[in-house]
Amino acid sequence: xxxxxxxxxxxxxxxxxxxxxxxxxxxxxxxxxxxxxxxxxxxxxxxxxxxxxxxxxxxxxxxxxxxxxxxxxxxxxxxxxxxxxxxxxxxxxxxxxxxxxxxxxxxxxxxxxxxxxxxxxxxxxxxxxxxxxxxxxxxxxxxxxxxxxxxxxxxxxxxxxxxxxxxxxxxxxxxxxxxxxxxxxxxxxxxxxxxxxxxxxxxxxxxxxxxxxxxxxxxxxxxxxxxxxxxxxxxxxxxxxxxxxxxxxxxxxxxxxxxxxxxxxxxxxxxxxxxxxxxxxxxxxxxxxxxxxxxxxxxxxxxxxxxxxxxxxxxxxxxxxxxxxxxxxxxxxxxxxxxxxxxxxxxxxxxxxxxxxxxxxxxxxxxxxxxxxxxxxxxxxxxxxxxxxxxxxxxxxxxxxxxxxxxxxxxxxxxxxxxxxxxxxxxxxxxxxxxxxxxxxxxxxxxxxxxxxxxxxxxxxxxxxxxxxxxxxxxxxxxxxxxxxxxx
Numbered sequence: 088x089x090x091x092x093x094x095x096x097x098x099x100x101x102x103x104x105x106x107x108x109x110x111x112x113x114x115x116x117x118x119x120x121x122x123x124x125x126x127x128x129x130x131x132x133x134x135x136x137x138x139x140x141x142x143x144x145x146x147x148x149x150x151x152x153x154x155x156x157x158x159x160x161x162x163x164x165x166x167x168x169x170x171x172x173x174x175x176x177x178x179x180x181x182x183x184x185x186x187x188x189x190x191x192x193x194x195x196x197x198x199x200x201x202x203x204x205x206x207x208x209x210x211x212x213x214x215x216x217x218x219x220x221x222x223x224x225x226x227x228x229x230x231x232x233x234x235x236x237x238x239x240x241x242x243x244x245x246x247x248x249x250x251x252x253x254x255x256x257x258x259x260x261x262x263x264x265x266x267x268x269x270x271x272x273x274x275x276x277x278x279x280x281x282x283x284x285x286x287x288x289x290x291x292x293x294x295x296x297x298x299x300x301x302x303x304x305x306x307x308x309x310x311x312x313x314x315x316x317x318x319x320x321x322x323x324x325x326x327x328x329x330x331x332x333x334x335x336x337x338x339x340x341x342x343x344x345x346x347x348x349x350x351x352x353x354x355x356x357x358x359x360x361x362x363x364x365x366x367x368x369x370x371x372x373x374x375x376x377x378x379x380x381x382x383x384x385x386x387x388x389x390x391x392x393x394x395x396x397x398x399x400x401x402x403x404x405x406x407x408x409x410x411x412x413x414x415x416x417x418x419x420x421x422x423x424x425x426x427x428x429x430x431x432x433x434x435x436x437x438x439x440x441x442x443x444x445x446x447x448x449x450x451x452x453x454x455x456x457x458x459x460x461x462x463x464x465x466x467x468x469x470x471x472x473x474x475x476x477x478x479x480x481x482x483x484x485x486x487x488x489x490x491x492x493x494x495x496x497x498x499x500x501x502x503x504x505x506x507x508x509x510x511x512x513x514x515x516x517x518x519x520x521x522x523x524x525x526x527x528x529x530x531x532x533x534x535x536x537x538x539x540x541x542x543x544x545x546x547x548x549x550x551x552x553x554x555x556x557x558x559x560x561x562x563x564x565x566x567x568x569x570x571x572x573x574x575x
Contacts, residue, residue: 243533245533323388404426444482445469
């Protein structure tokens, strides 16, 4: 607790010092331009005296002279101001390069990238010697001494399906209502979960932050645990979303219809209204999480986002890109290119992309031939669009092995590994299940859906407690859901 107090005080101290120095620089700039203005006025007076004598009637344009410039009326904008202002000061129109540098470093530090912030400041040829830069470096170095290495074996992983944006449409009594009630999460629930996990100190990390592939002294691939360094009290976690495909059956039921690139260059969603109008906004996990991190940058470790998993039988990201749609989709070729662009936008923004199998099949129960056929389709029809993928989130949570470590004797694992997969995720209700193999990482995921939350409510199951480490289910559970939630 003392570390957290010290951390907060240091951040406040840095902020105050930066503001003080900014004010001092602005005062110096203002004085400089005042002196410059006085000198210019004096020079102009001397020139006028030498060339025209003292100003008199002949020194002003005649009242009817069309070349005359009338003085601006009170409140008029002379061309570079707004709302009656006569323009901005040089300090405002020409932002200080030092301030921009400090701001960029502060942004990196806000997401725990203290090394990045320090390197940015030290590498500045122009400002590295400035006292404000030296103070910031010293502060970040001091904060680093208080950081704690996370136990990568205890990192939890939570997951969602598409978020319900309109409860009335999803829970309208039709044949799909039961499935939505079981495995989907509402927008209200998702936002409350984010708020409560943030308040409890959770920080989003990538799967590659937990462990990554490198080579040993002989050049052979191996996996090693990552160094996740966070302030005391912070708890790393992974988030993922399954079936980011927006299937045909979901149309008209209160979900987004596809992911697009917004005007700001970030991923967002489209949704089709009842009258056929298409609107763009934060209508699913991706843009909602982007919004939350923009407001709470310390919720993301070094820019981490969630893992997004795709099937392929109806295309990906809401675009009907599977070859089965080539004749029926008039925008087929355009959609292929859109997927490539959106996938790259997601990768650039820190999102990790994953396989959920091509046909959403149970890889645990299918024979090896079926696994090969499905994986080949995934590679040809999905990975070819979204880029190389080394994460697989098992459909139905059905692992290809039991709890023991994978070996090459497991033919399904061996085939998936040879296809390039290194991160393997099943479903497990334990707070954390992480298995670091010699050449892979395996992790259990926790479903935060209607089924899990309903059966964790005290009034439903007083003896069950799967979620209290993450949030208070009684305040998160959406009471607009049909109850009881049918068992899976």
